[in-house]
Amino acid sequence: MEDVSGWNPRNLCDHCLGRIFARVSTGLTNQQRGQIARAVLSSFSEGGRADGKCILCRDLFDDMERYAEACFQRMNGYQFSTFLVGSTVHSNILENEKVLQERYGDRGESLKKEFDRELGKILSSMTGKEFSNDPDLYIHVDLRYDSISIKARSIYIYGTYRKLVRGIPQTRWIHGSGETVESIIGEPLKVISDSIDYRLHGAGREDVDVRMLGNGREFVIEGVEPKVRNFDLSTLRREINESGKVFVTNLSFTGKDTVERIKKERYSKIYDITAEGSVRIDSEKIRSILSAMDKKVIYQRTPLRVSRTRSDLVRERMVSSPEILWVRGQRFRFRITAEAGLYLKEFVSGDNGRTEPSVSSLYGDRFHVIRMDVARILR
Numbered sequence: 001m002e003d004v005s006g007w008n009p010r011n012l013c014d015h016c017l018g019r020i021f022a023r024v025s026t027g028l029t030n031q032q033r034g035q036i037a038r039a040v041l042s043s044f045s046e047g048g049r050a051d052g053k054c055i056l057c058r059d060l061f062d063d064m065e066r067y068a069e070a071c072f073q074r075m076n077g078y079q080f081s082t083f084l085v086g087s088t089v090h091s092n093i094l095e096n097e098k099v100l101q102e103r104y105g106d107r108g109e110s111l112k113k114e115f116d117r118e119l120g121k122i123l124s125s126m127t128g129k130e131f132s133n134d135p136d137l138y139i140h141v142d143l144r145y146d147s148i149s150i151k152a153r154s155i156y157i158y159g160t161y162r163k164l165v166r167g168i169p170q171t172r173w174i175h176g177s178g179e180t181v182e183s184i185i186g187e188p189l190k191v192i193s194d195s196i197d198y199r200l201h202g203a204g205r206e207d208v209d210v211r212m213l214g215n216g217r218e219f220v221i222e223g224v225e226p227k228v229r230n231f232d233l234s235t236l237r238r239e240i241n242e243s244g245k246v247f248v249t250n251l252s253f254t255g256k257d258t259v260e261r262i263k264k265e266r267y268s269k270i271y272d273i274t275a276e277g278s279v280r281i282d283s284e285k286i287r288s289i290l291s292a293m294d295k296k297v298i299y300q301r302t303p304l305r306v307s308r309t310r311s312d313l314v315r316e317r318m319v320s321s322p323e324i325l326w327v328r329g330q331r332f333r334f335r336i337t338a339e340a341g342l343y344l345k346e347f348v349s350g351d352n353g354r355t356e357p358s359v360s361s362l363y364g365d366r367f368h369v370i371r372m373d374v375a376r377i378l379r
């Protein structure tokens, strides 16, 4: 690092000299302030500009057009309406600037701030786009390595989905492949928005083997690093629905806040469940047991099958409006409304006594779920 203790203002460019006085007078650029300061200093015969590059910024500000051109090239190909510029400045410059500002009473603006602002102004006039603190496009200039990186804000699309076939998980495993609700919705979005990836945010999830019917489940699909932000959602909907497995409706562009909202939703749901016992079912008995469960609270300890990923606690959830749909041999199908968070497979099986009461414990047999559908989400 250079020794700056003996710096003379003559060794600074107009920008760096002007920044020292940035708060002295508003309405001027740092360059104009620098010119004035230099003129004043000259009258005491210590002004003028020494030969050689500015000892602080190495004449960075003479290069603004070059930086702007390079940024403009990188922004090309992205659809955006707002942007923001940021930069990283070498720590030596920051240290030297600190010394300089302390010497002059810390009244100045930082080099980084001036650089960001001036570059932003040029880019704004080149692109015709506005600045924003929550921009579509963020451009970062690393002045240490003379490199530029660019980050496009994700796009978020709200909708509801129905899953009409079993065997499709909602989201991808980390190293998994194969079809998921996420991939069926996300792949067409990835293509249409020229994104590098996608993420599905669901208002809850159904198991792999459970269909999601009725009015569908709310979701937000996020396109990561999109190049295209404006496109026809009916085209996207058509392409997703061509899967014949997952159907989406009510698509609309939205923001990240919708992800937070739907993640917090706790809707009750109506389920249609086919269960099987070990012996032929007594039709009257199962009817009376089920109808007695209307508006009953179920105490459910975290099921064994999810206990590795969920904390072990006892939930209290109410079930209501039970209705037998049919009884045949060892099987029966019923409809029931359950509060959010109740695990229905365990409500049927009893989960070795961890869920109480259960269909199994009340009937006195071991029932398990053969097929299950979410018939409707109550929202």
Ligand SMILES: [Zn+2]
Pocket (backbone or CB within 6 Å): 012, 013, 014, 015, 016, 017, 054, 055, 056, 057, 058, 059, 060
């Ligand atoms: Zn300078």
